Amino acid sequence: MKDDSVLATVRPISSLPDLYQQFFGYRLEILEKLVGRMRAEYDFVSKTGAKFDTEHFKGRLVEAQRCIQHTNDEMVPESMVRKGYIEEMNIPNAIVAHPEETRSAKRQRTE
Numbered sequence: 333m334k335d336d337s338v339l340a341t342v343r344p345i346s347s348l349p350d351l352y353q354q355f356f357g358y359r360l361e362i363l364e365k366l367v368g369r370m371r372a373e374y375d376f377v378s379k380t381g382a383k384f385d386t387e388h389f390k391g392r393l394v395e396a397q398r399c400i401q402h403t404n405d406e407m408v409p410e411s412m413v414r415k416g417y418i419e420e421m422n423i424p425n426a427i428v429a430h431p432e433e434t435r436s437a438k439r440q441r442t443e
Contacts, residue, residue, distance in 0.1 A: 335362055339406045344417050348410050359403040366396055 339346075339355060370392045377384055 335359075336402065337406070339408075341418055343408065343413055344415055348413065352407050355406065356403065359399065363396065363399050363403075366392070366399060370396075 337355070337358070339351065342351060370389070373392070374389070376382065
């Protein structure tokens with residue numbers, strides 16, 4: 333459940349306590365789902381006697397760590413936020429479809 337929401341464009345023009353409260357709640361929901369999925373996987377292994385896949389569960393822990401770290405990184409202290417200033421972000425344009433992949437707007441009539 334990957335989510336890389338960033339607050340860079342809204343942080344400088346927002347009430348940080350309100351923004352961070354909403355963001356934290358949202359990220360907590362993601363983390364709860366991740367932990368719930370880990371619990372279900374663990375319970376399955378425990379109940380069925382299946383082999384405990386250490387690498388799999390370590391991967392889940394890394395995923396949880398990344399979620400927590402990203403959440404923490406986005407909650408920049410108010411003293412470090414420049415109010416009203418939005419950093420320029422370098423986001424490349426996405427190509428939705430190549431011209432040869434697009435269909436004509438009208439369908440041919442069939443009789």
